[in-house]
Amino acid sequence: MRVDCIIEHARILTQDEERPASDRLAVLHGRVVALGDDCAGLVAARTVDAGGAVVVPGFNDAHAHSVWFGHTLLETDLSACAGLDELYERIARAAERGRSEPEADPDAWIVASGYNQMDTGGVYPDAAALDRAAGGRPVWVKHTSGHSCIVSGRGMALLGIDGTERFDGGLVVLDDAGRPTGLLEESAMELVQSRLLPASQDRIVAALAAAGAVYAAEGLTSVTDAGIGGGWIGHSAQEFAAYQTALERGLLRTRMQPMLVGDVLRDVPLGAETFRGLPGGLRSGLGDERLQLGPVKMFLDGSILGNTARMSEGYCNHPGNHGYFQGDVEEMRGRALAAARAGWALAMHAVGDEAVGLAIGILRELEAEGVRPPLPHRIEHGGVVTDTQLAELARLGVPIVAQPYFLRAYGDGFRGYIGDARAAASFRLASLVRAGLPVAGSSDRPVAPGRPLAVMQAAVERLTDSGWVYGADERLTAAEALRAYTVGSAEATGWGGRKGRLAPGYLADLAVLSDDPTRVDPGRIGRIEVLATAVGGAPTHDAAGLFGEAAA
Template identity: 55%
Template sequence: MRIDAIIEDARVRTLDPARPTASRIGIWAGRIVGLDEELDGARADVVLDAGGATVLPGFNDAHAHSVWFGQTLAEVDLAAERTPDGVYDRIREASGRSADGEWIIASGFNPLGLDGRVDRDALDRASDGRPVWIKHASGHAATLSGAALRRIGVDDGPREDPLGGVIVRDERGRPTGLLEENAMRLVQDVLLPDPLVRIEEALGLATAQYAREGLTSVTDAGIAGGWIGHSPREFAAYQRAHERGLLRTRMQAMVTLDALVDLDGHDDDPRAVGLTAGIRSGVGDDRLQLGPVKVFTDGSLLGSTAAMSEDYEHDHGNHGYLLGDPDEMRRRVLRAAAGGWALALHAIGDAAVEYALDVIDEAQAAHGRAAMPSRIEHGGVVRPEQLERMAALGVSLVPQPRFIDEFGDGMAAKLGAERTGRSYPAASVLRAGAVLAGSSDRPVAPGEPLRVIQSFVERRTETGAQYGPDERLSVTEAIRACTVGAAEATGWAGRKGVLARGALADLVVLGDDPHAVATDRIGAIDVVATYVGGDPTHGGLDAR
């Protein structure tokens, strides 16, 4: 038998319990056709020498925001700024490169790590009167200059807050420039939708970076609507980027619930909602696929807007809130389920997790399980009985361990010791028998998968403090979360996340074995090469 390629002299960790290790991998037509002795007698068009390097299944980020991330690569980066003056300096530099009246857009801003508070009037001075839009790293708030507030129709007079959002005001009633949750739509109503070509270029930038990090599959957790979407035709931009060869990774996209519309049908059909997001024929292969519908049930732990069953620590009377009328949101989610959609419910606080599980339970009872698993996105605080319920319902949990590295001290202060122990769980998810999927929520937090694995293992905050140490994973468990677990959560169990006969030939070649280095060095391991369907997307191995 003649095949496309054989990789030899590799230290393969397959993550397949039936054959945990191998030294040779055979590839034909984008899939793995055999390992080791299964290749005896086969001839290959090319033989690749791994030189004893470690080979793993390609990494899968089950929750990221690829368009948003790609755009941040071209925006003012505030991630390293720790003082208001540092923020003003970066805005002043950008102003010197901007035309009069042009919007200055900045990303990566973390107010929890800031020594002080950014002032709207100081932003006006730094920008020389240009409108400034600062996107918070959490994705659940934005800070605007005074000029930007006026551009979106927010003046210093009274104005009602939008449902599920807050225009934050000072003690005199004057807007501070901070917009929470759905109030951010006021900015987007002015600046969006983005042109399709801009979205395509952002996807090209994002997926090129993904490939350099060993990622072979990524799920975009919300497109085409809400405050997270960039255009009602956003999926069309994905298709165009795929056709132009810009996508370096396999992509799955979740459409937001508010992008779905009521569907007509026979009187005997259930009332359902469906999609008008620019989709056309060609959707649904192993390179580009429509995922679950994305639903935001609550807000952000960083912004103290996630819905908790108890008040935040030292914030009496505030336990967050749901981002809409609970009954109306439930009705819409059930109609999405009636239309055959899997459900991906953003739920950070334990009260939101309870609400999400109730809705998923009701949806499955009425309409059965969808073609791919339903999911809880984030799980900032999860109670033990909720994990058991997830396992029983077949619901995957998709947490982001890098939040601990980046924001852990601030999150712990908001939660207190007892809830911190149940925050962004991992080990207890596996003990309960539920599916744990590795993810980053990039660009909310950095997303290099090897660093995600390290974070699962170490669970230490930015100052080195332990954060729920009982939830630490072994190195093998952490790798499985970012491969096998992510594949299961995205509906690709057995076809992604393992190196076994019949699986997609998606793999990453590493400069060292994560099991063989100190845990604090896992994130620094070199990604030698990344292959998608047997084709190199980053680096490459030498041919013999």
């Protein structure tokens, strides 16, 4: 029998309980067909000598933002600023670069991303100072959480922001004199997005290509984009079309599962009735193994970092503030139920425990009605989740897709905002394992760094930047963390039984590593090198030259 590829002299961690390890595997038509001694007698078009390297199933990020991340690679980077002075310096350098470009537009916006107020002592940029740094050009600073942004004074003037604007589920922040500071929270970001978006198709395709190159170098073979097409998180009403274009041009290096945001769904007439969705009846699951329409993303609340996640108790820094929902609760419930009845799986963004409670109530109603989703329903983030809520989610069989690197990047701030008791019950991981729910590997990139091996290390250590252990009882073992980024993500995204393992019949998606993440010291997991990445057995990244040809 002739096969496409045989990888030999490898230490393969298959993630298959029946055969957890092997030294060889064979690939035919993009799928694993044999392991170990079963490869004997097979003739391969390509033989890859792994030289004793570790081979694992390709990593699968179940919640990232590929278009958003790709754009950050093309925008002014404000991550890890050492203070406001450095932030203003980076804006000034961007303005200078813009002035040196041919046919420079003096009124062109400077768009910057990656800002986190924890880097600047909790103080936000001043609108007038942004004006001075930018030489009068308008500035749009995107908060790393995605739940707020800052607009310069010149920008506010161009947008007509005067502080009288009112939003359901959002806020134009005012100073003590009642003047807008430039800080826009949640849905109030529409004030700037409505003017500077949509992004062009070429820009979105370029962003996807930039993101994909990073993904491949990190061992990622599958990514779920958690919100495109509309709302404050989208970049264009044609984002899914841009994904199709990128696929046609060979620019998608990973399998992609974009989620549409709930804002794009409409009540579509159907005879004397209506359904909640898109004309034509499109729904979750459309597509194939390279590009598939995922669940619909429903925002129920905000973020802990922005103090906008809806909590039953107030924030420690502002006890009267409980955060807020992203809209009228009954309207949100009705839209979610209608979408699910029309065939959409629900991915409900719920960070505070009250928002998690709302999500559980929606899931109970769907269970009572016998509505079954085409892909798994899920809760995104699950910032603060009570034991009672966790038990009910286990009964419902609905996973929480949490992001362990949040704890390294923002854990000290979270602790200050919600206190130690709630911190111990937030971004739970080991509790999901004990409850029998899949744990999915997830980063929320670019909200936080997304290199899978670094995220795995964060799940094992749960250390904040200051070294505090954030919920010791929620630590995963290294083996559990690896399983999360392979089997767990496949199950949470509806691909269990088809990807996430290296076993006959599974997609031949794999990463070749310089060391075994389940055996090294936990503090070294994030430093393991990715030697090569393959999707369907074909290389997408090959730093070590194992496959003998240029990667896609």
